[in-house]
Amino acid sequence: xxxxxxxxxxxxxxxxxxxxxxxxxxxxxxxxxxxxxxxxxxxxxxxxxxxxxxxxxxxxxxxxxxxxxxxxxxxxxxxxxxxxxxxxxxxxxxxxxxxxxxxxxxxxxxxxxxxxxxxxxxxxxxxxxxxxxxxxxxxxxxxxxxxxxxxxxxxxxxxxxxxxxxxxxxxxxxxxxxxxxxxxxxxxxxxxxxxxxxxxxxxxxxxxxxxxxxxxxxxxxxxxxxxxxxxxxxxxxxxxxxxxxxxxxxxxxxxxxxxxxxxxxxxxxxxxxxxxxxxxxxxxxxxxxxxxxxxxxxxxxxxxxxxxxxxxxxxxxxxxxxxxxxxxxxxxxxxxxxxxxxxxxxxxxxxxxxxxxxxxxxxxxxxxxxxxxxxxxxxxxxxxxxx
Amino acid sequence: xxxxxxxxxxxxxxxxxxxxxxxxxxxxxxxxxxxxxxxxxxxxxxxxxxxxxxxxxxxxxxxxxxxxxxxxxxxxxxxxxxxxxxxxxxxxxxxxxxxxxxxxxxxxxxxxxxxxxxxxxxxxxxxxxxxxxxxxxxxxxxxxxxxxxxxxxxxxxxxxxxxxxxxxxxxxxxxxxxxxxxxxxxxxxxxxxxxxxxxxxxxxxxxxxxxxxxxxxxxxxxxxxxxxxxxxxxxxxxxxxxxxxxxxxxxxxxxxxxxxxxxxxxxxxxxxxxxxxxxxxxxxxxxxxxxxxxxxxxxxxxxxx
Numbered sequence: 001x002x003x004x005x006x007x008x009x010x011x012x013x014x015x016x017x018x019x020x021x022x023x024x025x026x027x028x029x030x031x032x033x034x035x036x037x038x039x040x041x042x043x044x045x046x047x048x049x050x051x052x053x054x055x056x057x058x059x060x061x062x063x064x065x066x067x068x069x070x071x072x073x074x075x076x077x078x079x080x081x082x083x084x085x086x087x088x089x090x091x092x093x094x095x096x097x098x099x100x101x102x103x104x105x106x107x108x109x110x111x112x113x114x115x116x117x118x119x120x121x122x123x124x125x126x127x128x129x130x131x132x133x134x135x136x137x138x139x140x141x142x143x144x145x146x147x148x149x150x151x152x153x154x155x156x157x158x159x160x161x162x163x164x165x166x167x168x169x170x171x172x173x174x175x176x177x178x179x180x181x182x183x184x185x186x187x188x189x190x191x192x193x194x195x196x197x198x199x200x201x202x203x204x205x206x207x208x209x210x211x212x213x214x215x216x217x218x219x220x221x222x223x224x225x226x227x228x229x230x231x232x233x234x235x236x237x238x239x240x241x242x243x244x245x246x247x248x249x250x251x252x253x254x255x256x257x258x259x260x261x262x263x264x265x266x267x268x269x270x271x272x273x274x275x276x277x278x279x280x281x282x283x284x285x286x287x288x289x290x291x292x293x294x295x296x297x298x299x300x301x302x303x304x305x306x307x308x309x310x311x312x313x314x315x316x317x318x319x320x321x322x323x324x325x326x327x328x329x330x331x332x333x334x335x336x337x338x339x340x341x342x343x344x345x346x347x348x349x350x351x352x353x354x355x356x357x358x359x360x361x362x363x364x365x366x367x368x369x370x371x372x373x374x375x376x377x378x379x380x381x382x383x384x385x386x387x
Numbered sequence: 388x389x390x391x392x393x394x395x396x397x398x399x400x401x402x403x404x405x406x407x408x409x410x411x412x413x414x415x416x417x418x419x420x421x422x423x424x425x426x427x428x429x430x431x432x433x434x435x436x437x438x439x440x441x442x443x444x445x446x447x448x449x450x451x452x453x454x455x456x457x458x459x460x461x462x463x464x465x466x467x468x469x470x471x472x473x474x475x476x477x478x479x480x481x482x483x484x485x486x487x488x489x490x491x492x493x494x495x496x497x498x499x500x501x502x503x504x505x506x507x508x509x510x511x512x513x514x515x516x517x518x519x520x521x522x523x524x525x526x527x528x529x530x531x532x533x534x535x536x537x538x539x540x541x542x543x544x545x546x547x548x549x550x551x552x553x554x555x556x557x558x559x560x561x562x563x564x565x566x567x568x569x570x571x572x573x574x575x576x577x578x579x580x581x582x583x584x585x586x587x588x589x590x591x592x593x594x595x596x597x598x599x600x601x602x603x604x605x606x607x608x609x610x611x612x613x614x615x616x617x618x619x620x621x622x623x624x625x626x627x628x629x630x631x632x633x634x635x636x637x638x639x640x641x642x643x644x645x646x647x648x649x650x651x652x653x654x655x656x657x658x659x660x661x662x663x664x665x666x667x668x669x670x671x672x673x674x675x676x677x678x679x680x681x682x683x684x685x686x687x688x689x690x691x692x
Contacts, residue, residue, distance in 0.1 A: 003491055003492055006487075006491030006492070007488065007492065010477060010480060010484065010487075010488035010491075011477070013479070013480060014477035014478065014479045014480045016479075017479035017515075018478075018479055219475040220471065220473055220474075221475050221476060221477060223471060223475075224469070224471055224475065224476070224531070225492075226440075226441055227439050227440065227441065227464065227467070227469040228464060228489065228492045228493065229461050229464040229465050229492060229494075230492050386442070
């Protein structure tokens with residue numbers, strides 16, 4: 001154990017004293033956090049003008065007679081100029097699943113008995129016509145869509161009353177909360193925190209790790225180490241711990257700035273959020289090892305690391321939502337582990353951008369980790385070996 | 388008789404058609420300094436790297452100590468110290484930190500301070516390795532090779548690229564190790580280094596051992612008491628007939644040598660033939676033979692060709 005600790009601390013000291021490592025691992029992410037919050041902090045708010053919402057329609061009964069009025073309303077709000085894009089569902093369960101996974105903003109249910117209640121309300125001028133609206137509280141788009149539906153229904157009631165000269169219709173919406181996420185105002189400084197934290201982790205995992213490994217091989221440091229009793233497992237464990245220590249220090253600095261400068265609190269100290277960051281470290285380090293195992297030259301590993309870093313950072317949704325990108329790019333978005341890692345962190349914070357369940361957010365990075373470690377195990381002797 | 392520390396049997400290493408090491412055999416006894424001498428590409432480094440466990444032989448065996456351990460065993464790694472041909476360390480660690488790091492990799496070790504004194508790097512103790520000169524780096528490499536107080540020390544061309552002063556300084560360090568009865572394998576292409584430091588010498592060429600023995604044994608083997616060297620003036624090609632003379636070797640350019648026990652007879656023949664072919668000789672010298680002459684006699688080439 002002391003051999004491993006001795007080796008790890010030597011590696012860490014040697015790397016941390018290099019200006020480039022110091023700058024890119026510790027200083028640059030703080031500068032980026034400052035720039036992003038300064039530039040974009042005031043851009044993001046609750047202005048949702050021009051945005052269309054997705055509504056899932058579930059019919060427990062087909063509308064007929066007076067009930068057709070509701071159909072017309074639905075058609076009106078989901079026409080080209082309307083605020084909604086509708087999708088019909090055969091079952092409430094499917095619709096609610098899509099709502100939970102972010103593929104719908106609200107679900108409007110036309111309950112059984114609506115036709116009779118419409119007739120009773122219009123002909124006998126008595127009773128209510130209830131429609132059910134399911135939405136996710138705490139999710140901005142869902143709450144807004146639910147309010148819009150409610151407003152539209154109120155307008156319809158008033159319109160019928162006005163046109164029918166006293167004719168009475170009382171369609172009401174019963175709102176049902178699907179998942180109670182604590183409601184809170186959108187805070188860009190908090191929203192961007194997981195993005196910057198993951199960028200920090202990525203930069204250490206995709207640069208320090210593979211470049212360090214290849215550099216030590218090319219320069220001959222590894223060759224010297226291979227003549228000592230240091231085992232391969234200890235060698236890689238040393239590298240792994242060095243990276244984790246670098247990442248932890250780097251995150252500590254980010255936490256200090258976020259807490260004391262930007263007053264970000266609460267969710268970033270949630271144990272689930274911290275576990276998500278640790279999970280991200282393991283996933284990205286294994287990804288970095290895989291990159292190293294493909295590269296015999298320093299130039300190759302630098303190009304590979306740099307390219308993947310940029311792709312994972314921008315298409316992984318670290319700084320802005322990426323799920324509305326054109327399909328050509330969206331498949332890449334879904335293929336990247338960072339997409340899932342950053343979404344997982346934000347999910348803990350109460351945000352949801354990706355139409356994905358938590359299971360997927362954990363499973364995909366785990367698949368990447370396993371795949372990367374297998375590729376590394378197969379390739380590393382070829383690349384890291386001396387002959 | 389001292390114990391055998393390493394035994395090498397029929398060792399081979401091929402790279403495609405190139406026979407880097409081609410069936411060599413030798414042994415090394417406790418406290419002995421063995422120099423492996425040969426030009427670049429002779430197979431010296433490949434041989435020692437197989438002994439160090441860095442390369443796997445294609446055929447043959449290497450056995451360490453009485454237990455006949457392979458080079459890859461942990462016990463062997465604990466007992467050997469290796470100075471590689473080109474030394475590279477963690478750039479941002481100081482001399483002392485580097486030694487401390489390597490000390491931590493072994494079960495037993497010598498205090499860093501003692502090692503620093505041994506290689507005279509006291510004034511560089513806190514200097515990062517990236518700021519050391521070539522000579523200082525080589526001395527550090529020797530110190531690192533000694534951190535575990537090894538039974539066997541490998542020194543692979545330890546003085547290559549060093550200025551004469553740095554080279555002599557390193558020789559002093561190696562001689563001090565010799566006094567401590569360390570078993571040392573030294574590869575070099577400097578004959579003077581082998582002559583000064585080695586108890587036994589192996590000469591390699593094209594992956595084979597072409598001669599072995601003590602310095603005296605090797606010199607005796609070429610059956611020459613003296614070497615006559617000379618140059619031929621002018622630019623015209625030297626006539627083949629002139630060169631057709633017993634024991635004559637081409638050294639380089641227009642320089643030649645003759646190994647002989649009868650200097651008077653050779654000098655007489657030389658001047659007689661130069662007159663006959665109208666050649667002017669210069670720099671005619673007579674000296675005792677050395678390892679270089681052994682190599683030239685055996686291969687027809689200079690050691691550094």
